[in-house]
Amino acid sequence: MLNRLTEIMARLRDPENGCPWDVAQNFSTIAPYTIEEAYEVADAIERDDMAALKDELGDLQLQVVFHARMAEERGAFALPDVIRSICDKMERRHPHVFGDGTNPGWESIKAQERADREPDPSALAGVASALPALLRAEKLQKRAARTGFDWPDATGARAKVVEEIDEVDTAASEAERIEEIGDLLFAVVNWARHLGIDPEAALRQANAKFERRFRAMEASAGNGFAALPLDEKESLWQQAKRG
Incomplete structure (x- = not known):
């Protein structure tokens, strides 16, 4: 089936008889779709929707094939090289399974690579700048922590959050407020890390909760929700929280 998908993509990219949209694409234009498909896979997993997960994994696989095809056209590499590379990497990073039985640890092997x-x-080095900001903040902090540059416990991380809130309050310009809000978000990610909480997962959960409660408010108010005074909206919000 992978060969079939590879052949389909080759036909779509054919300059003479392919699809004009597919032919016009390049790595930069396809990259946003690749990121979007990865998030849609995560969404299907979160909803425990196996039918959707099957479809989304297929869409994500298409992205791999698309990039590999464009690389092959450039003479850089082809899909078999991609698969060979990940096979080699997985065997190399699991010497306790495929090698001499020693297990220096995944992170140790990655660091050596x-x-x-x-x-x-x-x-x-190697923390991709294109990662979502929340995830990149966590990865940078984890890397720094491995060198010993870290709070000994969550207390220091929490104090830093409070400090950054104060600095937002005292910012004298829009540029300073933007900088201090960034520092505050970075500090919150660090505090979450010390508490053993995945900040991305926590924020997704908060987003879902807000959406659920907001939709409940809209349903209670009918079509006139936007016109309600703020105190009535607050009353509906409290009702949605209890629901």
């Missing part, structure tokens, strides 16, 4: 290929000696 980075050292072998990265000219940048920083502990932060």
Whole structure:
């Protein structure tokens, strides 16, 4: 089936007889779709919707094939090279399963791989700048923590959150407020990390809760919700929270 998908993509990318939209794409234009499909996979998992997960995994697989096809057209690599590379990596990172039985640890092996290929000696090297900001903040903090640059417990991280709130309050300009809000968000991610909480998952849960309660308010008010005074909206909000 993977060969069939590869052949379909080759036909879609054919300059003469392919699909004009597919032919016009490049790595940069397809990258946002790749990210979107990964999130849709995560959404299907969160909803425990196996039918949707099957479809979304297919869409995500298409993205891999699409990028590989464009790379092949450029003479860089092809889909078999992608699969070979990940197979080699998985075997290399699991020596306790595929090798001599030793287990130096996943992160230790990854660190050595980075050292072998990265000219940048920083502990932060390789944290992709295109990651969602919340996830990238957590990864940067984890990398820094491995060097010993970290609060000893959650108390210091919490105090930093309070400090950053004060700095937002005292910011003298819009530019300063933007900077301090960024620092506050970074500090909240750090506090969550110290509490053993995935900040991305926590925020997704908060988003879902807000949406559920807001929709309940709209349903209670009917079509006139937007016109209600704020105190009545607050009353509906409290009702939705109890529901």
